[in-house]
Amino acid sequence: MMHSVPLLLQVADPQLPPSPGMFVLFGLIKAGVAFGIYMLCVAYTTLLERRVAGWIQDRIGPNRVGPQGLLQPIADGVKNFMKEEALPATANKALFVMAPAIAFVPAMITWAVIPFAAPLPIPGVGLISMAVADLPIGFLFILAISSLGVYGLTIAGWSSNNKYALLGGLRASAQMISYEIAMGMSTVCVLLLAGNVNLNEIVAQQQGQAWNVVLLTMAFFIFAVSALAETNRVPFDLPESESELVAGYHAEYSSMRYSMFPLAEYANIITSSGLMVTLFFGGWDIPFTQWDNAAPHSVVKTLVTLGAYFAKVFFFVFAFIWIRWTVPRFRYDQLMSLGWKLLLPMALLYITAVASLALALDFAGVVRTSMAYTGAFLAMNVVFVVLVFWVLDRGRIVSPAYSRIERERLAKMRLGAERSDLLTGKGA
Amino acid sequence: MAITTRVVERPTDDTSYVRATFKGLALTFKHLVDPHKVTVQYPEEKWDIGPRWRGTHRMLTTEDGKAKCVACGLCPTVCPANCIKLVPSVDEQGNRYPAVFDIDEFRCIFCGYCQEVCPEEAIHLGRHYENAEYDRKDFVYDLTRLTSQTHPVCEMWDPADPRGE
Numbered sequence: 269m270m271h272s273v274p275l276l277l278q279v280a281d282p283q284l285p286p287s288p289g290m291f292v293l294f295g296l297i298k299a300g301v302a303f304g305i306y307m308l309c310v311a312y313t314t315l316l317e318r319r320v321a322g323w324i325q326d327r328i329g330p331n332r333v334g335p336q337g338l339l340q341p342i343a344d345g346v347k348n349f350m351k352e353e354a355l356p357a358t359a360n361k362a363l364f365v366m367a368p369a370i371a372f373v374p375a376m377i378t379w380a381v382i383p384f385a386a387p388l389p390i391p392g393v394g395l396i397s398m399a400v401a402d403l404p405i406g407f408l409f410i411l412a413i414s415s416l417g418v419y420g421l422t423i424a425g426w427s428s429n430n431k432y433a434l435l436g437g438l439r440a441s442a443q444m445i446s447y448e449i450a451m452g453m454s455t456v457c458v459l460l461l462a463g464n465v466n467l468n469e470i471v472a473q474q475q476g477q478a479w480n481v482v483l484l485t486m487a488f489f490i491f492a493v494s495a496l497a498e499t500n501r502v503p504f505d506l507p508e509s510e511s512e513l514v515a516g517y518h519a520e521y522s523s524m525r526y527s528m529f530p531l532a533e534y535a536n537i538i539t540s541s542g543l544m545v546t547l548f549f550g551g552w553d554i555p556f557t558q559w560d561n562a563a564p565h566s567v568v569k570t571l572v573t574l575g576a577y578f579a580k581v582f583f584f585v586f587a588f589i590w591i592r593w594t595v596p597r598f599r600y601d602q603l604m605s606l607g608w609k610l611l612l613p614m615a616l617l618y619i620t621a622v623a624s625l626a627l628a629l630d631f632a633g634v635v636r637t638s639m640a641y642t643g644a645f646l647a648m649n650v651v652f653v654v655l656v657f658w659v660l661d662r663g664r665i666v667s668p669a670y671s672r673i674e675r676e677r678l679a680k681m682r683l684g685a686e687r688s689d690l691l692t693g694k695g696a
Numbered sequence: 697m698a699i700t701t702r703v704v705e706r707p708t709d710d711t712s713y714v715r716a717t718f719k720g721l722a723l724t725f726k727h728l729v730d731p732h733k734v735t736v737q738y739p740e741e742k743w744d745i746g747p748r749w750r751g752t753h754r755m756l757t758t759e760d761g762k763a764k765c766v767a768c769g770l771c772p773t774v775c776p777a778n779c780i781k782l783v784p785s786v787d788e789q790g791n792r793y794p795a796v797f798d799i800d801e802f803r804c805i806f807c808g809y810c811q812e813v814c815p816e817e818a819i820h821l822g823r824h825y826e827n828a829e830y831d832r833k834d835f836v837y838d839l840t841r842l843t844s845q846t847h848p849v850c851e852m853w854d855p856a857d858p859r860g861e
Contacts, residue, residue, distance in 0.1 A: 324724045326731045594724045595717055657714055 283565060286394030294393065298400045299380070306379055306538070311341035313534040317589050324593040344527075351523040356428060359520065363427035368521070368528030371420025375535035378413050381406040382542045383468050385552050385574035389565045398552075398570060399468065406467040407459065410543065411452055414498065417536060418444035421500070421507055421517045424529070428520035436516025439600070440507035443497055446607035447504075451494035453615035457487040457622045458547050461645075471551035476637045479555070481548040483645040486618050486652045488548045490611050495540040497607070499533060502592040506600055541584030545577065552577040614656070621648060747851040750806040751824040753799050754849055755842035756817065763843050764818035767794040771810035771819055779803035780810060797839040801827065812852060820849035 286294065315330070315337060322329025330337040355361065385398035403409050418441050425437015458480055459465060462473040474480055481488045497504040508516030518529045545551060552573040559569075598606070625648055634641045736743060745751075755763045767784030779802075785795035810819045824847035829835055 320728065323728045323731050326727055326734055328735045328737075590721060590724065590728075591717075594720045 283389055284394050286390075286396060290393045294390075294396050295401065298396070298398075302379065302384075302400050303376070306376065306535070309538055310531055310534045311345070313538060313585055314344065314530065315340050316585070317534070317592075320586065320589045321593050324590075348524045348527040353523040353525055354520075356430070356520050358429040360427040360429070363423050364520075365525070367420050367424035367427060368525050368532070369420070370423060371417055371532040372528050372535060374413050374416040374420075375532055375539045378410050378539045379542065381409050381467055382539075382546055383471060383551060384542075384577045385571075386569045387565050388567065388570040395565060397468070398574070402466075402468060404466050407455070407465040407470070410467075411455075414539075415444065415448050417498075417532070420532065421529075424521070425507075425517035428517075430520050432513040432515075433517050433519045436507045436509075436513050436519070439509075439513075440500065440517055443500075443504065443506060443603065443607075446604060447494040447497035447611070450490055450607060450611035450615050451498060453612065453619060454487040454490035454494065455547060456615075456619050457484050460619070460622050460626055467546055467551070471546060471553060474550040475553045475558070477642050478646075479548065479550040479553070483642065483649060484548070484618075484622065485649050486614065486656060487622075488544070489656075490615050490618070491548065492544060493606075493611060495544060496588070496591065497603070499536040499540055499588070501533070501537065501588055503595040503598045504603060505597060506603060509597060511597075537585055537588045538581065541581045541588065544584050545580040549580050618652065621652070745823050745825065747823070748853060749823045749825075750808050750821040750850050751847075752801055752822050752827055752845075753804075753810075753837065753842055754820050754822045754845045754847065755797070755839065756820060756849070757843050761843075763794065763797070763839060764816045765794045765797060765814075766816055766818075767792045767797075768815060770813045770815065774809045774813045776807060776809065777803045777805045794839060797842065799837045799842065801835045801837060802832070808850065808852070811850065823848045823850055 285291070318340070319329040319331075319337065321327075330340045333339040333343045355364065380400040381403050383397065383399035383402065388396045388398055390396055399406075421440035421444075422437040425433045425435070425440065428434070458470060461477070461480065461483065462470040464470065464473070477483065496502075500507050506516075507513075508518065510516070513519070518526055521529065554573060554576045622645075625644060629641055629644055630636075634644070755765060757763055767782060769782060769784065772778075772780040772782045779800040781796060781798040781800075782794055783796035784792055786792055806821060808821050811821050819842075822845065824845075827835075
């Protein structure tokens with residue numbers, strides 16, 4: 269502390285990093301502010317979901333509490349706190365109580381490392397990085413934390429001592445494990461291009477070249493599909509699939525403890541959207557201009573980039589909701605075969621291709637920020653997109669179960685079906 | 697009967713999940729920005745209910761405010777739910793009138809027979825549906841209540857004009 273006093277006394281340059289004392293102080297402030305805004309966003313995502321669901325289904329949605337239903341999340345919160353908390357007699361009480369928190373916290377922690385605006389210069393303090401914790405290993409941290417969320421779901425399913433809840437928990441863990449791999453693999457391509465695991469560096473790389481979604485569309489596709497599966501959203505909401513498992517892992521929960529699970533889901537949606545934006549859509553970058561990331565940072569630049577970041581994240585949160593109210597749920601075998609037989613091999617193949625191209629271009633002496641480098645990746649990208657979405661996507665990405673049965677057996681089954689009374693109508 | 701499997705013929709070679717998903721997204725987005733406005737904002741807006749809607753009863757009155765009912769006893773006789781309680785009486789001029797005329801709206805099945813059978817066109821079903829009460833016994837409508845209600849009454853089905861045009 270003795271060293272920091274003279275540092276605090278001298279007038280710090282706002283374009284340079286702050287002193288250790290100020291770093292800690294502003295770290296705490298950032299954590300508090302980010303936490304508040306994040307919780308608010310999570311609460312209002314529930315409202316957004318209900319309104320968008322209403323509009324998509326030609327309904328109106330909740331519009332009674334406050335203007336346009338804007339106070340609905342607060343009313344829901346009050347209602348949930350007032351309700352009785354039922355505790356199943358045979359539940360493992362400690363785990364049962366803990367599970368909602370375990371589900372919720374990882375989504376929140378992940379947010380800590382995501383940069384959400386250009387650095388903010390504060391006169392007398394220094395340049396404050398606009399991520400709660402600008403970790404040098406940011407991305408590895410995300411990989412480590414994001415898979416923890418499944419423990420909440422699995423423990424909830426297990427501790428409820430209910431067969432449906434247990435099945436839901438099992439599905440959650442199986443699904444997470446399957447898609448975690450594809451997700452991690454898809455992001456390797458991003459790391460190959462950025463050459464760094466710091467999220468700020470990944471954003472900087474996209475500002476220098478083009479957004480990763482343009483260069484690595486397949487990686488984005490794999491990441492987006494895996495993110496849907498990771499957040500247990502339709503079409504991959506098998507852990508709670510209400511038509512077969514009542515409510516899945518949270519069948520036994522009630523009151524605020526139940527409410528924590530949907531909140532965790534929305535928190536995960538926001539975090540996944542934030543990650544997608546950071547990894548593939550240039551983070552807080554404003555496209556087609558270098559003004560926002562040029563050296564002299566200002567408050568205006570911070571606010572504008574913050575707005576850009578919010579707009580992008582909002583779009584993806586909306587997309588999550590939009591997809592939920594469009595697509596029906598997958599069958600379990602379709603989910604597994606998509607994850608293991610399509611996404612994972614595709615991700616591995618894509619890594620190989622991206623790594624080979626990057627290596628070849630480096631050997632050829634092409635500068636990483638040059639147009640030729642970007643163009644080469646763009647060309648490869650077009651080939652892959654056509655291959656996957658045009659050639660492969662002919663009943664092979666997701667297929668009916670019988671397409672995996674051998675043809676002779678299928679013919680036999682058809683023959684049997686023709687003779688069957690069920691089909692001819694005699695049996696009925 | 698041997699157990700057989702029913703195999704449903706589905707197209708495989710020309711189906712696509714990704715393209716179908718995008719098609720679906722386009723459709724839902726169309727509804728999102730341009731919804732069919734079908735919801736009625738209930739307490740503020742209300743549906744026009746049909747002319748033959750059979751709701752809670754009304755007893756029509758003469759010009760001097762008395763119930764038109766002559767206590768003939770046809771409606772409690774025809775009532776299949778047995779929900780009308782009628783005690784007839786005779787006044788000084790020798791006119792019959794209902795001393796008690798209670799309808800238990802909980803028992804009532806809203807068939808409309810009482811209205812059909814009434815020779816004086818006194819008892820009617822009403823075009824009305826907001827019937828909530830705080831107490832069960834408030835659903836037994838007495839004569840005062842039946843005569844004081846003002847909602848429009850149900851039109852009976854006319855064989856000459858079956859569609860009500």
